[in-house]
Amino acid sequence: MSVLDRLSGLFKSKEEFDLTSGGIGKPLFYLALPIVITNLLQTAYNLADTFWLGQYSTEALAAISFGFPLVFLLISFGFGISIAGSVLVAQYVGAGQEEEAEYAASQTMTFAVLASVVLGAVGYLFVEDVLRLLGASPEVLPGATAYMQVISLGIVFLFGFLVFISLMRGYGDTITPMLVMFGSVAVNVALDPFLIFGWWVFPELGVAGAAYATVFSRSLALFVGIAIMLKGDRGVRIHPRQMLPDPGYFRRIAALGGPASVEVTGRALSVNFLLVVVGLFSTTVVAAFGIGTRVFSVIFLPAIAVAQAVETMSGQNIGAGKPDRAEATADFAAKTMFVVLSAMGIVVFVFTEPIVAVFTTDPAVVDEGANFLRTVAPTFGLLGVLRAYSGSFRGAGKTLISAAIAILALGAVRLPVAWFGAQSFGPSGIWWSFVVSNVVGAAVAVVWYKQGTWRDADVTQPDVVDDIDEGDVVDPAGTDD
Template sequence: MPKRIYKLGEKIYRFSEEDILNGHVGRTLVYLSFPLVLSNIIQVIYNLIDLFWLGKLGTEALAAVAYAWPIVFFFTAIGAGIINAGGVLIAQHRGAKNKEEISYTASQTVTFTVLLSFFLSLFGIITAKPILRLLGASPEIIPLACSYLYIAFSGMILTYGFIISRTFFQNIGDTITPMWITILTFGANIALEPFFIFGWSVFPELGLSGAAAALVTARGIATFIAILLFSRGYKGISIRLSYLLPNFSYLKRLARVGIPLSAEIAIRPLGTNAILPIVSPFGTGVIAAFGIGSRFLDLIFTPAVGISQAIATMAGQNVGADRYHRVVETAKKGVGGTFVIFALIGLITFWQAEFLARIFTTEAHVIKMVAQFLQITAFSFGFLAAIRAFIGIFRGAGNTFLAMMVSLFTFLLFRAPIALLLSRLFEETGVWWAYFFANIAGALVALFWFWKGKWQRRLVSTFAQVSSAE
């Protein structure tokens, strides 16, 4: 079945994984990106449907999820960093034609991810209530949020299994299989969620915890599929028992790549949260406008994440193959292409800002502020997309520290201080301008580091020495 799926994808896209090293760079980027962009759009659709069903449970349930989601995201980011570090190495080993090292890296990544998931699950369950109290959740909300968190933490290993199923294949150059896994996973989640929440048919009524149960169950399906594929050595990735024995020297090196990745993933939502205390004094209307505006940016830049992932795959494999000229060409076309696309999206957003604001709210004063937020930030969309593309280059090249630093400068060190300063001069409008200036500054920092060439970091020889010593 997987072979048939992939052959169908090849017929549609006329794409070979060898094109990553030898094919036309621009065309290959498009072929790699499209399934990833589609996968991310599917995830956005799922999030919207999820909010629809949770909205049926009332405002307390929505408030509980608002507290629970950032906590789950933070815990997920820790493991995702290790998984993505494994993905970077798989891409570089693929480029270097180190077939055994691909399977060794995949196996070691799975081992440490499983161990980490058990620790984080236990730690999360124990600390859920104290964390919620620390975040200021009311006594009425805490039990509801905990009902969601306990199930989400219990299924952490399945969440990581889902991420592994996408990351490993994506970095080997197969973006079709992750797309089908995503469609199946979120399709199952969407189908199961109302049954688990409302107790339809023979299912018990679980309420908010049912949403978490549906999510964990769907990701369990993805994990099962991944186990089947990896056990058969699909796409050259084989999880072998002999390779699963923990190699702590390898873990140390894996952590050096993975910890900055975990931080980079966590910085973006932290940057948004850092703005909340700045806009809070201006009233609930401004807070609502900020929430809608930041959510819109998350939605509109979903395709940019997929393109960034494709760029990382191309960069990783070409670094592994010592073809740095193709990495530079990938950067030029990837950064340039995303800049132009999102600059055009920015123009459309500026033109239709009020219409877009009305999709999210009916309150006239909030609509006005959301439209203003979108019109000010719209002309920096190209720069923000370029940041995502540069992060893909740095990730794929193995310099995850640079990827983390670009995120840190853009979303925290630039945006928050500028917002604090300008808000005192221009109130909420100053915060909107902070987004504009921070996006441009972040893109310039990323361009400078790329131009300096410090992103070049071939990891495969170092990691191969570790595994060959076993």
């Protein structure tokens, strides 16, 4: 038995859990668990780079601090393509239309490559100007620019692998991407010091070395992922003959993915805009904000994973003509995440000082960070509710609704409340903006979802084509009807 088979045996496969029938809890759990692990492995890239560059120099560490948010922002512009592909594959699989699912996956990968080439070119040309705008000092700017230029040139590999994960998830396979991610992280961690410090036969590349390690490890992961999809033994299959760009299909991907990109980009921008408000106060407040958001990123990992699992299950059940089961999945996930995250909120509320003290020994930062966490902790469960229903909206193809709720909660509520709250109540006004936006976002998501307007969102209907031979190009736009 191979290592891959042994690791896969720890989890349930799609064949062992039909997502369109039977219970809801077990398949949702077995979909979400590998996603949690994959997301944790994703952070290992950043941790490895941060650790080794911290050993290299302070300037290198500062450079990577500018680089990480920019990488996320750059990828977020094209993130909707991966979500669109996941939704299309999920609904076609649920409808039993395997050929259409394969065509959707093939076209998604094609347009992901094309979009990443454009994003990479833009990033390479303008990244230095953006870094200056963000305030990178003359000592930090060269390293940060070198890092981002290498990432920009290799972003096709980073983004392509992200799309591979999404397509496999839409099919119902979250195990294979987790295993490929594990191998990729291992390569990155091992390669980092050789390229950063110039060990053995390698040149000393400093900050750029970390970027080269990331691009190389992701390129290997993408090649493995493409090989898996070409073979078709695990998850969705792609066909080279179906990868010629289809403009009609691109319009469908854009219609689904455009709002999703706006949602992800909006989330990234909201954090940066909020930093402007936080920056009005002392370094102590800025440090407390940074610690609090890092704690949030760990606590909310289960909610993000469950939302992605809900997206897959909702998509497959909508495709199978079972909207009631899709709604039951969203309801179950929302209730479960409310209980789990509320319990975590209680723990954080009780142990705020020790949690913040893990990150700093400054008493003033500990006090302000504890105030931040204690204020927001009671609403953790509401964020779980918001994520669950947003995932179901996306799975139903209603990515515009999910984006609208996110923009409302973060842009129309959190930012204005933070700004005016800061003027009236100081830092506490910023912390309370999280509470208000969590309450409003969850309430709007529940009310909007219960209106049932998502139930007619079967994206497979225009594309039902009979008698498709394997390898033939499907006409997803329905122009041959």
